[in-house]
């Protein structure tokens with residue numbers, strides 16, 4: 772399970788400007804008064820920022836630990852949380868389906884394709900799917916085979932990356948050392964995989980959508996609108 776033990780440290784480790792990220796999306800689209808499905812809401816950092824703008828949010832994640840933190844952070848009659856697994860399906864229709872901050876990088880291409888096919892039926896006319904991906908350059912070269920180390924009050928965390936050029940997969944492990952009362956360390960580890968999605972990959976997977984993209988060196992932003 773990913774984002775299990777790591778969930779408790781996600782907000783501390785996340786060196787990410789959510790305000791600037793929201794501003795990019797607001798320059799590309801309008802959230803005012805809309806019904807949103809947010810897939811991969813994590814600890815709710817975007818959920819909380821979108822909530823004042825929109826009519827409703829249904830926020831989903833596969834990690835019970837991340838969802839629990841989101842639930843503790845934000846409560847509103849406009850907001851519902853869902854724990855999802857591979858078989859989940861949504862019954863409602865929405866103005867926007869959003870996958871923010873690397874969520875798509877976590878989805879194997881076959882799963883993302885399947886979701887895009889299903890979600891055609893969950894969008895209002897004119898509705899769109901919004902998502903961002905870490906760029907190929909970021910996954911392959913910037914993160915590549917790097918190791919990062921972080922201090923946390925309870926100990927330290929190592930983030931160990933391993934990029935495979937052939938499969939265009941970034942496998943990484945997060946090793947958490949938690950100092951115990953007897954001065955030994957408890958070691959916990961979780962393994963993540965992220966997939967590269969180039970603009971060509973998105974075009975191939977999202978054939979039934981009109982695609983608008985803003986590509987930047989580090990992060991690519993996409994809006995998919997169902998073709999009429």
Ligand SMILES: C[S@@+](CC[C@H](N)C(=O)[O-])C[C@H]1O[C@@H](n2cnc3c(N)ncnc32)[C@H](O)[C@@H]1O
Nearest residue numbers: 774811812813816832833834837871872873877
């Ligand atoms: C990098 S975090 C982003 C969280 C949040 N969107 C944010 O802006 O901080 C990726 C999130 O995607 C979730 N996730 C990964 N694979 C998933 C899947 N197959 N279905 C649903 N959620 C998934 C993880 O549990 C995690 O909460």
